[in-house]
Amino acid sequence: MADEFDVVVIGGGSTGENAAGRAREHGLAVALVESELVGGECSYWACMPSKALLRPSEALAAVRRVPGAAQAVTGELDVAAVLDRRDAITAHWDDKYQVQWVDGVDAELVRGRGRLAGERRVEVDQRDGSTRKLTASKAVVVATGSLAAIPPVSGLRDVKTWDNRDITSAEEAPRSLFVLGGGVVGCEMAQAWHSLGTETVILAEALDRLLPNEEPFASGELTAAMESQGITVRTGSSGRAGRVDREGDGPVAVTMDDGARFTADEILVAAGRRPATEDLGLETVGLEPGKWIEVDDHLRVRGVDGGWLYAAGDVNGRALLTHMGKYQARIVGDVIVGKDIEAWADNRAVPSVAFTEPQVASVGMKVQEARDAGLDVAVVQHATGAVAGAAVFGKGIEGTCQLVIDEDREVVVGATFTGPGVQEMLHAATIAVAGEVPLELIWHSVPAFPTISEVWLRLLEEYKYGL
């Protein structure tokens, strides 16, 4: 006999939790199936621990920028205390608080590995070896997330490597670290561990710049900062690893395509993600295992009849960020009860922050993307430090603020901010982009003085008067 629910959610990461939560708000009976820790990657091996590792050096740098306060800093980072805080932030990799939340919303947590078993059916291999059969009268939501991808570098699959789980939960700084991949994860972790004592960090990106999805100026500023901090950055042809060799736990040797050779204590593979869709029973509903699950804007899985199967979060490949997965999950919960609501922000107004030094925060279209889309765009820039608020905030605030403006409609379609603390400037831009707020109205959105947000005014002046 199968246990019957209105909704079965497979995967209890941030997306699955939010889908379950929204379905419960609508009064539906929900089972949440989780094979590891409720809370998923973000809570234990991604966003939260990575930011916990980065924040102390950021805080220290912020204080050092303020004469008077800087003098109070007489020591260096206490690495053991940083790691203790990281452990506390991950609740020591114990999901009891998240389980309390699931209990609190009165969803049923089913511990085990879930697998689709045909239309509206899910089978869960439980820890005691038994199989529990579930049926969903209204919907099954797949929210199984993603895993670290392994790029096709000779020897890489045969040696011991670190992925995001190892690097975010490491108990001590390796003496040397080779980072394969210069996206957000690679850049953040290179700087985090360098600040925590890893003497030699080599960061290799096969494309021609770090953070290839960001504006080129942001990549340039980050590369310059990293190099001045003593991190070796290799991009393009000199950033392509050709072969990796390692004997057991010994040092890893990386031979680059251009012949350069590096050795390091550990190698972090941070070269993208792959969907967690192997062994998920996708073939029982006519889908191919191992692939991203394609969805329409209602988050319904394409190619499956009946409108009962949804996929949200990393697993659908639309926008691999916690907040966008949660956004999709809220929509799924509403669509299941018949609301006609579509996801669109996850392809038009995706905010993202690289918590690097300098931070890179962006939303919406990049300049090239806007031009490729046929928009007639104006690009305005202002130095992050060239406002009174920055002078008060600290010495040497460097970075760039940029708006991409659609000239025909006079709305902001993209924004990028670099510099310390710009993470908190991003949401204003997200509102402007998602809300298509006319520039005429933004003129009346007066930034408080003296804040760094005053750059908004300078950017408008630059656009209107070329100042």
Ligand SMILES: Cc1cc2nc3c(=O)[nH]c(=O)nc-3n(C[C@H](O)[C@H](O)[C@H](O)COP(=O)(O)OP(=O)(O)OC[C@H]3O[C@@H](n4cnc5c(N)ncnc54)[C@H](O)[C@@H]3O)c2cc1C
């Ligand atoms: C190092 C790192 C740092 C990051 N930092 C940020 C950040 O600062 N901000 C941000 O927005 N994003 C960040 N991300 C991305 C973010 O972690 C993901 O977008 C987010 O975790 C996706 O959530 P999800 O619920 O879709 O998937 P996941 O968090 O992967 O959750 C999926 C869950 O499903 C479970 N599961 C899988 N298969 C099954 C099955 N068959 N049965 C039962 N359970 C199953 C898994 O155990 C897991 O708990 C970061 C990623 C990395 C790697």
